Amino acid sequence: MVLQTYQLWYKILFMKRNLHIFIVLLNLIIFIPLFSCAVNPVSGEREFMLVSEEQEVAIGKEAAPSLKWEFGGPYEDRALEAYLDKIVRDLWKNSERPHLPVKFYIQNTSLPNAFALPGYVAITRGLLSEMENEAQFAAVMGHEIGHVMARHTAKRISRMQMQQLGVAIGAAALEGKKGGDTLLAIGSMGSSLLLLKYDRDQEIQSDRLGVKYMSSLGYDPHEAISAHKVLEESVDNYVKRLGKSRSEDSFISGLLSTHPRAEVRLSEIQEMIDKLPAYSLKKDGKFARTFHSETRKLNEINKIYHIYDKAEQDYREKKYEEAEKGLQEAIKLNSSQAPFHNLHGFIKLQQKKYDEADKAFGKALSISQSYQPSIYGRGLVYLYRENYDKAVVEFKKSLAEFPGHAQTHFGLGKSYYHMNQYKEAISYLANFAQAVPEHPEIHGMLGICLEKTNDTAQAVMAYKNQLLVAPDTELGQHAKARLAALEPAPVTK
Secondary structure, eight states: OHHHHHHHHHHHHHHHTSHHHHHHHHHHHHHTTTSOEEEOTTTOOEEEOOOOHHHHHHHHHHHHHHHHHHTTOBOOOHHHHHHHHHHHHHHHHTSSOTTSOOOEEEEOOSSOOEEEETTEEEEEHHHHTTOOSHHHHHHHHHHHHHHHHTTHHHHHHHHHHHHSTTGGGSOOTTTTOOSGGGGGOOSOOOOOGGGSOOOHHHHHHHHHHHHHHHHHTTOOTTHHHHHHHHHHHHHHHHHHHTTOOGGGOHHHHHHHTTSOOHHHHHHHHHHHHHTOOOOOOSTTSOOHHHHHHHHHHHHHHHHHHHHHHHHHHHHHTTOHHHHHHHHHHHHHHOTTOHHHHHHHHHHHHHTTOHHHHHHHHHHHHHHOTTOHHHHHHHHHHHHHTTOHHHHHHHHHHHHHHOTTOHHHHHHHHHHHHHTTOHHHHHHHHHHHHHHOTTOTTHHHHHHHHHHHTTOHHHHHHHHHHHHHHOTTSHHHHHHHHHHHHHSOOOOOO
16 A cells, blocks of 8 residues: 555656646546547547547657657668658548648567557558558558547547546556666567557447548558458567467567457458448559569568567577677678667677677667667666766666656666765656566665655655565665664654
C-alpha cells in the first residue's frame, strides 16, 4: 500500500513536468459530466468519448518523438519514404477526417508491424520488406488509418481514464526490468499508446475502412487478403529467425491477441469486398513492378539486418563475444547502418572498454547525427568515466530526441546525484522510479536527494520503498539507518 501511494506521488510529479497533459487530465475530471458523448465520424453514431479531436491531435503530437524511437528509429531512405508518403497521403485525403495532420515514417526494426495516430503513420522495415506490391501496402496503411478515423485510440483512452484517470498516458517504460544493467538495455521497452490493444470489433471495422479506401483509389481490394497473409507469414518468419514461437514473444502474442483467427478474418474481408460499391482498377490495381523497384534497396539491406538481429539477441542474452562476431559480419556487408555501430558500442560498454565504445557511438553518429541510442550511449560512457558534466549534456540531448526514454531519465538523475545537485536529480529519478519501481537502487537514491532538499516526509517514503524492494544492498542499509534516525521507535515506559 505504501508503494502504491509512493507511485502516485511519482505520477503527480511527472505530470507537473508535462503541464499540458496535467491540465488536460484536470479538465477531464471537471468536465466529464458535460462532454461524455461525441458523434463518431465513421459511423455517425453518438458514443462515449472523453477526448476531443483537438486533444487527440495533441496526444499524437506529444507521442510522436518517443514513438519514433520505441520502434527502432527512422529508416533513412528519402526516395522510398517520399514514394510511400504519397500513397499514405492519398489514402488519408480519401478518409473521413482528411483535415487531420499526417506524416509517414518507416521504422527501422525487423519486427513486422504498422500503426497510426493523428499525425503519425508508420510501417516497419520488417513488414515492408515482405510486401509484394503497392496495393498490399495501401491495404495495411488503409487499415491503420481506419483506426485513426474511427477514433479507436481516443475511445480506448476514454475508457481507461474512467478506470484510472491519467494511467493511459503515463510512462510505464521498462516495467518488470530489474538490476543494475538497466542502463545498458538497448532500445526502449516502454509502453505507448500503440501497445493498448484494439478490440476485435475495432479490427474488423478498420479492415472494412481499409478495403474501402484502397478500392476508391483504384487498388485491387483483393490484395487486402494477400496483405493479411503476408503479415501472418512475416510474423512467423520473424519469430523463427529468433528461435522462438509466437507465444514465446510477448509483444507478438499481445499484438495478435485481439485479431480474429486468420481463416475467419480472411472470410470476413472477402465479404467486405463483395459488398463494396462499384469500383474501377487503375491499370492492374497492384503496381508490383514499381513497388519492387522502389523497395529493392530496402530488401537488400533488410537481409543484412537479419544478421544484426541475431547479434542483438546474443547481446540481450549476455553472449557478448558471439554478438560481436555476428555484428562484424553485418558491418562487413554494410558499414553505413548506425544501429550496427551502436550495438558495437554497447558491447564495448559491457566489456568496460570505454574508448572503443565512444569510438563506436561516434561512428554511428557520423552516419546519423541525431541517432538517439548512440547519444544515450555516449552519455553512459561519460557517466561510467565519472565525467558527470558531459554525461548531463549527452543525456539531455537524448531526452530531446526521445522524451519517454526511461533509461535516460535514470542516467541524467544519477549524474546529478553524483554531482550533489540533488534538487535537479529528483524529477528524473522520480520518472524512472515510476517506470521501474523494483529497481534495486532507485528508491534509496531518491530518498537521499529528497532528504538533502529537506523533504523529509517524501524521503521517509522513499527509504521505506527501498527496504521493500532491496533491503540488503548498500542503499538498503543506508535507508534502514536513515529511517531509524528520521522515525525513531517510540520509547516505552
